[in-house]
Amino acid sequence: MKVLVLGSGAREHALVWRLSQGSGVEVICAPGNPGIEAIARCERLDPTDRAAVVRLVKHEGVSLVVVGPEAPLVAGVADACRAIGVDVFGPSARAAAIEGSKAFAKEIMFAAMVPTARSETFTDAALAARRALEWGPVVVKADGLAAGKGVVVADSGAEAAEACRALGATPAGARLVLEERLVGPELSVIALCDGKRHALLAPAQDHKRIFEGDRGPNTGGMGAYAPANLLTDAQLEAIGREVVAPVLNELGRRGTPFVGALYAGLMLTDEGPRVLEFNARLGDPETQPLLMQLAEPLAPLLQACARGELDRGALQQRPGASVAVCWPAAGTRPPPSSET
Numbered sequence: 001m002k003v004l005v006l007g008s009g010a011r012e013h014a015l016v017w018r019l020s021q022g023s024g025v026e027v028i029c030a031p032g033n034p035g036i037e038a039i040a041r042c043e044r045l046d047p048t049d050r051a052a053v054v055r056l057v058k059h060e061g062v063s064l065v066v067v068g069p070e071a072p073l074v075a076g077v078a079d080a081c082r083a084i085g086v087d088v089f090g091p092s093a094r095a096a097a098i099e100g101s102k103a104f105a106k107e108i109m110f111a112a113m114v115p116t117a118r119s120e121t122f123t124d125a126a127l128a129a130r131r132a133l134e135w136g137p138v139v140v141k142a143d144g145l146a147a148g149k150g151v152v153v154a155d156s157g158a159e160a161a162e163a164c165r166a167l168g169a170t171p172a173g174a175r176l177v178l179e180e181r182l183v184g185p186e187l188s189v190i191a192l193c194d195g196k197r198h199a200l201l202a203p204a205q206d207h208k209r210i211f212e213g214d215r216g217p218n219t220g221g222m223g224a225y226a227p228a229n230l231l232t233d234a235q236l237e238a239i240g241r242e243v244v245a246p247v248l249n250e251l252g253r254r255g256t257p258f259v260g261a262l263y264a265g266l267m268l269t270d271e272g273p274r275v276l277e278f279n280a281r282l283g284d285p286e287t288q289p290l291l292m293q294l295a296e297p298l299a300p301l302l303q304a305c306a307r308g309e310l311d312r313g314a315l316q317q318r319p320g321a322s323v324a325v326c327w328p329a330a331g332t333r334p335p336p337s338s339e340t
């Protein structure tokens with residue numbers, strides 16, 4: 001079986017590495033990176049270019065496409081590949097809106113009665129800023145994709161109002177979501193989904209702040225480990241039942257079934273787990289330790305999801321734990337003092 005992995009990050013490296021271990025599996029990656037090139041053939045193309053991806057799939061006789069990042073999903077690459085009859089692990093553009101639009105994600109959560117923070121959506125940034133002053137400490141979110149820079153956790157109404165004005169002036173901020181500020185440890189729970197059914201990967205935790213000692217601004221994640229034993233097995237099952245399953249039902253009911261990795265970013269509050277966000281893809285860097293821990297062959301699992309044939313709830317896990325540490329290129333320097 002020939003598998004095409006789209007993307008160029010460490011997450012895609014982990015996917016290619018794990019997929020290549022399957023017997024009878026040949027993996028190619030587009031565009032890949034120099035690390036991936038050491039273990040698989042890479043083809044240079046823009047993974048958001050639907051026509052280029054379709055050409056490669058046809059030319060290579062690919063039977064399964066695995067989409068890593070969100071940009072190709074939002075650009076409709078999964079739809080374009082499905083339209084030519086290829087199995088795809090990754091949701092349609094319409095289902096991927098659960099990540100691409102925070103307002104849409106809140107609408108789905110509300111309709112599916114998923115536990116989440118109270119929120120209000122605005123199309124007028126000035127109105128949002130006035131409301132933020134009334135709310136006080138509140139979280140301001142730009143609706144669209146903003147490369148991890150679209151969320152401000154404000155300590156005061158004034159800071160929140162300023163965030164409304166700043167985010168409202170960005171392309172992602174045409175709509176703004178104000179959200180109740182929750183407190184508690186965060187956890188990433190990722191479900192492999194076939195449109196109707198799902199299987200949960202181990203819970204993982206990523207570390208968001210850029211500098212040592214949990215200092216500095218948030219990033220997409222400087223490292224991650226799995227399993228993160230912050231929940232009992234019963235609590236994890238409840239997340240499958242009360243978060244993942246209702247969202248799959250709701251998206252299916254709307255005619256946009258979700259096939260791929262549904263990533264629930266949760267906060268474990270005193271009142272129970274609450275969803276902060278959904279991603280329509282595997283997390284990065286969570287995927288790296290998660291795939292170290294997974295004890296099952298990956299290609300048949302992703303293919304079963306792509307075909308709507310996922311037949312198991314629990315995935316086999318290796319004993320122990322895995323840790324991923326990011327080794328980023330030099331860039332922002334840490335503050336000299338202990339300021340955060």
Ligand code: AMP
Pocket residue numbers: 117139141151153179180181182183186218265276277
């Ligand atoms: P998001 O992109 O929605 O996951 O937000 C990015 C980060 O902002 C999360 O990982 C949290 O650390 C924080 N955050 C988001 N929503 C809330 C909330 N309602 N309460 C407190 N912190 C939040």
Ligand code: GLY
Pocket residue numbers: 206220221279282283284285286
């Ligand atoms: N590590 C967070 C993310 O993948 O969005």
